[in-house]
Amino acid sequence: AAKDLGKNRFMVFETRMHEQLLSRLDQENRLREAVHRGELRLHLQPVVALPEGEVSGAEALVRWQDPQRGLQQPGSFIPLAEETGMIIEIDRWILMEACRTIRQWQEESPATAPAWVSVNLSAVHLDLPDLTDHVAYALATTGLSPHCLVLELTETVMMRDLAVTSARLEELRELGVKIAIDDFGTGYSSLGYLRDIPVDVLKIDRSFITGLVGNGRQQELVSAIMQLGHTLGLRVVAEGVEDAEQLALITVMGCRYAQGYHLGRPQPAGELRAGLTVPVTAPR
Ligand code: C2E
Ligand code: MG
Ligand code: MG
Ligand code: MG
Numbered sequence: 001a002a003k004d005l006g007k008n009r010f011m012v013f014e015t016r017m018h019e020q021l022l023s024r025l026d027q028e029n030r031l032r033e034a035v036h037r038g039e040l041r042l043h044l045q046p047v048v049a050l051p052e053g054e055v056s057g058a059e060a061l062v063r064w065q066d067p068q069r070g071l072q073q074p075g076s077f078i079p080l081a082e083e084t085g086m087i088i089e090i091d092r093w094i095l096m097e098a099c100r101t102i103r104q105w106q107e108e109s110p111a112t113a114p115a116w117v118s119v120n121l122s123a124v125h126l127d128l129p130d131l132t133d134h135v136a137y138a139l140a141t142t143g144l145s146p147h148c149l150v151l152e153l154t155e156t157v158m159m160r161d162l163a164v165t166s167a168r169l170e171e172l173r174e175l176g177v178k179i180a181i182d183d184f185g186t187g188y189s190s191l192g193y194l195r196d197i198p199v200d201v202l203k204i205d206r207s208f209i210t211g212l213v214g215n216g217r218q219q220e221l222v223s224a225i226m227q228l229g230h231t232l233g234l235r236v237v238a239e240g241v242e243d244a245e246q247l248a249l250i251t252v253m254g255c256r257y258a259q260g261y262h263l264g265r266p267q268p269a270g271e272l273r274a275g276l277t278v279p280v281t282a283p284r
Helices: 002-037 078-084 087-108 123-127 131-142 155-159 162-175 192-196 216-231 244-252 269-275
Strands: 040-049 054-066 070-072 116-120 149-154 178-184 201-204 235-238
Touching: 002 054, 002 078, 002 087, 040 087, 040 269, 054 087, 078 087, 087 116, 087 123, 087 131, 087 269, 116 178, 123 149, 123 155, 123 162, 131 149, 131 162, 149 155, 149 201, 155 162, 155 178, 155 192, 162 178, 162 192, 178 235, 201 216, 216 235, 216 244
Parallel strands: 054 116, 116 149, 149 178, 178 201, 201 235
Antiparallel strands: 040 054, 054 070
């Protein structure tokens, strides 16, 4: 009887694994179709210049309008997309859509359109020899000025071959595009690569802004990161600003750019546009 029980347990386990595998395959197939069926959506989150508090740029963030489950946030499908390589197609779609949207907006309302847009790129793009050609193609097709495009990479790119990474980033910068390090401070070897690889923008990770109020030690740390960035001539953006107190603190610290729910949520371009009536602050 004990033997049978063990066997049954194994079968339950096997069935569950089987179900998980099927559901993963199902999601993989549906995600693959999503791009072709036009189910991806571009959302834009404003990036505000301080101390003015006016919009300067915007970050492009992908969403998936899944017919079965509704609007999906990147956390629920980006990991699968990265495992399967589908992220390349997704990132390319967002890049094109972001360039097209901002360019059109700038043409129609030059005074109030964001001066720049930043697009997230998964680290795998750095292995693709045609990355620069593809970015150049997106700019040429949409007519967006290269100076209006920022490409965001996380610190995981620094765990790759440094020579290859630097060469690729330098190629991109020669186009006139800017490079940002996203989620700065959460990855590995945070400082060595600031010396070795060409970057223009540092985005301080949200985890440094959360809990900033009332934590003197963390304030000193964030203030020091900002000074370091400015000394190196970089544009520094504080991510994840969720309330007025955090905003006041980072403004006093000399922060020049901020992004977060307190300043504006990610939303479809049309909705963001409807709310933007004040002229943009040009990037410094
Ligand atoms: P990220 O690039 O660091 O983007 C910022 C994330 O923080 C966004 O989450 C944004 O909605 C969220 N956020 C902004 N302000 C606040 C705030 O005040 N509080 C909190 N709690 N969160 C805030 P989202 O859109 O869910 O994206 C998550 C991550 O998924 C992104 O982090 C990025 O790493 C990745 N991602 C998004 N779109 C793309 C894409 O098109 N391509 C690639 N490769 N990755 C993407
Ligand atoms: Mg980002
Ligand atoms: Mg980030
Ligand atoms: Mg992130």
